[in-house]
Amino acid sequence: MSHLNTTTLKLTGTVIGAAALTGALFVGAPSTQAATVSLPPTHAGFDYQIGGAYTPPTGVKVVTRDHTASPAAGLYNICYVNAFQAQPGAEGEWASDLLLRDSAGKVVYDQDWGEALLDVGTDAKRQRIANQIGSQIDGCRDKGFQAVEPDNYDSYSRSGGRLTANNAQAFIKLLSARAHADGLAIAQKNTPELAGNRTANGLDFAVAEECGQYDECGDYTSAFGNNVIVIEYTNSGKSKACRGWGGTLSIVQRDVNVSPAGSSGYVRKTC
Template identity: 75%
Template structure:
């Protein structure tokens, strides 16, 4: 389902008390992912959350969990999630990728997510998935070295914008590689949106969910069925926040942000909670 998907244009350890949910994550190898299972700390459930992928700022009082772009530093003393654009290419960054890793149509033209001007990455073969993952793994390593506890790989649903060239199976095979690497670095990994694949979280190695507008679209049940209360919800409208809070305010981490995820102090900044 198409929806607002917000991200920045570019873009320490948590306190022991915040690492209360520690799980041994079984990994299903795909494309010979090959990493051993690792214990990872999940974000505390039903915790104060702030979505800062549009720019880092001092977290508001009561926030325990923050998501920030991988180019930013984590917030001291909190559980930090590291945002990466894992399935698409940041605008203007096509030359930083091998040409054959950009998805192309039958005429050889690069396929773009037209909403964001981002080229899609080609996850159709095991070789290409492995090569794409090798680059993204470098960002995951940076997240780990900075002190993040989890990663949020965006655009899992890029196959739905690929002119039917990509498949959900290719997306799952690729994210399984990222899961294996994240776990090898001691990081949890989120499923970002893509509710239709939530039921496969065990085979893909995904640990919790970050769901944009699941209240608005009536999808929160899809995520909780797979992840329990380890679901973080971001809404972008007052109506969406009201629906999410009415159904899940006592169980899930829920926040409303402005569509541009503006830093505090800027003119468009909006942040509200249940």
């Protein structure tokens, strides 16, 4: 996951706009039956476990885990998928033409994390990539997750102008349709500049890294109300987030590697 202003952890059809900010939401599905998705509770204890699953701390009601992990029993579970970039070293899992390339034919990478950008620049490629990511989303449904968090929505900003915000939004619409058809809510990850388009893009709630640190939390709440989950990675960021939003939003501070509890470097703090 990368924040537009800084570097943080990188691990690793019907489109609807969510009108409700809490509770259940009815969405159109490709079949004749409507699917129902449940949004995460607002201002709830949250833990970000994409670096490895562990027993959630007392008071946690919402947890995000990687799509390869199992959900936490009895909690609201969000499933992390790296949707716009390939995992480090996983270029071979993608058809060669689905990796974004520069004018010399070389793969374009997110240099901070060594991840190849996926080429969402044409409708045909978006459809193919969405089919592959959609299989991961289906897996989230099958495991019992309630929502999906597709990461690197903002990867177009690291593409050297080869991809656009419109490309990213066209792709996220495919993912939101797949998630809703699976009965899963879908989060907007970072990318505050596109938050105002959340209804058209079919996005139900927001997961925002360092919006306290960079004074962006209001960009998310203006679009998503209080259904915003905040992850900070510094003491100063947590302090700012808690001062401004601690009474309304779900806020947690984690170490930048999102280490499992008990491991070296593990940090978890709340307001």
